[in-house]
Amino acid sequence: MSQVDHNQLANKVNISKQRVLVVAPGRGCYNKDELGYLQRFHTDKKDFIASIDTYRKSLNQQGITQLDGQAKYSFKLHTTGENASALIYACAMSDFKDIDREQYEIVAVTGNSMGWYIALALAGSLNEQGAIEVINTMGSMMADGLIGGQLIYPEMDEHWLQDCTKTMIIDDVIAKVNNSEGCELFSSIYLGGYRVLAGNEAGLKLAEILLPNIDGRYPMRLYNHAAFHSPLLQQISNKAKALLPQELFHQPQIPMIDGEGNIWTQYSTDLQKLHEYTLVEQVLAPYDFTVAIAVGIKEFAPDKVIILGPGNTLGGPVAQAIINVQGFDWRNKADFISVQGILPRLLAMGIKTQRELVIKY
Template identity: 45%
Template sequence: MKKRALVVCPGRGTYNAAELGYLQTHHAARLDVIATVDAARVAKGQVPISQLDSAAKYTPSVHMTGDNASPLIYACAMADFAAIDRDRFDIVAVTGNSMGWYLALACAGILDLAGGARLVNNMGGLMHQKGAGGQIVWSIVDDNWQIQENKILFIRNLMAQANIISEIKIYVSIRLGGMIVFAADEAGLKWLMERLPKDDRFPLRLMHHAAFHSPLLNHIVPIARAENQASDFGRGDIPAIDGQGRIWSPSAFSRTAIYDYTLGAQLTDSYDFTRAVQVAAAEFAPDTIIVLGPGTSLGAPTIQALIASGWRGLSGKADFQARQQDTPILISMGMADQRAWAESAMVHTNKR
C-alpha cells in the first residue's frame, strides 16, 4: 500500500557550500529540469544554473544572491520532486517556506516546469535588484523543540515597542516552526540586533535577503505583476497550502485569485509556514513528510511546527528522533542517508 506523503518545498538560503554540485551529484540525468531552468536564464542573458552548480568553488557573492540562488534551488527541488517514487508514495499535498511557495505551485501543477522557472528567476532577480531591508532569525524553542512562552511574550512586547518608534520599521516576516523571522529596514535591523537576547547562534542576520513578506516590499508588487503573467497559472493537480494556511484544491480556485495572492499578499504580508504545515498535516493526514532539497535546514522547522500542534502525539525533539529510528516520519532529500528512502529504483539505475 502506498504511503500518503506531504511534500515541503525549501526557500532561500538552502543552497550553500555543502550543496555545490547538487545537480551534478544527484540529477545529472534529469536533463528536462536542468535544460528548462537554463532556458529561462539564457533568455535573460544570465549564467545557466548548470554552470553555477558545476563551479569549481562556492562563491557567496555569486551563489547566495537572489538572482542566482533562487533558480538553483528551484532546479534542485524540482529534480528531487521528480525523483520521488510514485509507486510507494501518494503525494496528497504540497506546501513550502517563503520562496518555497513558488516551488509548491510547480509541484502542484498550478505552474508547469517552465512557468515555475520563469516566476522563480524573475522574482529572484527582482528581489536582488530592487529588494529593501533585510531579515533576522531568532529561536523561540528550548533544546527539546518546545516553544517557550516567555519568548513569545518577549516578542510581543518588543514589537509593541518598535511600533511606536517612527524611525524604524520592523515586522514579523515568517513564523518558521521554532523560529521567528523578522523583516526590517536597516535602522530596524540594528535596533533588533541590539535587543534580541543572544546565544551561540541567534539572532542571525540573513545575508543577501530582503525584507520578504512585509510592507517594505509593497513597491515590488506592481513590478512583479508586470514581469509575470497570470496566464502561466493553471488549475493544478495536487492541493497546495499557502503562507496563510489556505488550501488551493485542484480546479477549486480562480486563476485571478491565486495570481493575486502569489504576487500580492505573499510578498507583503507575514508568511506563516508553521500554520501551513499544521493545516496540511491535519487536513491531509500524511504518513510521511518529504522535505525536498537542496539543504537540510527545513526539516527541524517542519517538525517543530508539528510538535507545537501535537500531531500524532509528537511531544518534542527526543520523541521525534526516537520515531525516526523505527519508521521515519520525515524524509529530508537533502540528506544523503535519507534521500534513498524517497527515490525510485529508476533514479538509482540512472545514477549508476
C-alpha cells in the first residue's frame, strides 16, 4: 500500500464517528452537589429552559430556573416529584443537546425509570411541549401525598458480579412480606447490581427487618420516592391515561430501549402500543434497567456509553449491567476500573472531566 493510501485510510479512521448508547437518568440524581447545574453548564439554553418555566408557571408551579438557582439545596424542595422531574429533565435534555454529533453517532437511547420519559424526548417521540407535559404531569401525580415507597438493596458481590445468594434472600423476603397481613412488597427496578423494592409502609418496614444489614447502609429507603413500577400505582396509571392522550406521542427518530428490553424504532413503532406501555405497563410492572443496558450493548454494539447528567448516580449500575454481559470485555469491577482509567468507555456528563470528552467546544 502506498503512502497516499495509508494517509487516506488514516483520514477515514480519524473522521469516523464513535457509536454511542445514551442513557437518561431517573429520580434521585439531582442532589446537593448538582445545585446550580443549569447555571454552570447551560446558560446557552435559555429559550428551552424558559419554555419549561412558562409551562410550570401556567400550573402555579415554581420555575426550574428558580429551583436551580436556590442558595441552598433543600430535600423538601428539590426532591419532590413535581420539582425533581422537571428539573432533571431540563438538565438531561440540555446535556443531550451538547453531545458533539460530529464525534458521536447516537445509535440508541434508554433511561432508568423516569428516564424512560426523558428517553422518549431524546428520541423525538415526544416533542418539547409533549415532553414537559408528560414528565411534569407524571411527576406531579402524588403532590398531595405519596403512594407507598421504595428501598434499595444490593444483589452483587464485591467484584460487581451477580450474587445468587443475595438474589435468593431478596426473593424470599418479598414472598414472606406478601404472606404477612396488610403487607405488600414488589420488585420495582432491576438496577445493575441492585434491586429496588416498592411497597406499602407496612411491607417496607417488615422488609427492613428481614433483609440482612449490609455495612450499616442497606436496606436503604429512597427519600420522597413512591412505589413506582408496582401494582400499587394502578390509580396513577388510570389517571395518566385520562390526562395524557396518544396524540402526544410520535414516531421516534432514534431507536429506544424500554424497561423490558424492547426496542422501539423509527420504522416499526406502534404509537398506540407505545402510549399503552408508557402509561400502563411501565407504571405498574418492574423496570428492568439491567436488561435495557444489556440490549443496548448487545444489539447496537456501541463504542461508548454516555450517561446524561445531572450527577452520576447511574455510573455504577450501568457498569455493573455491562459487566453482567461482559460488554467491552469487562468481566468484573477491576476490569472496569483499570480500563476506565486509561481509555474511558463510560462517559458521565455529570463528571466534568468526562463531560469534556463528550461536548463540542
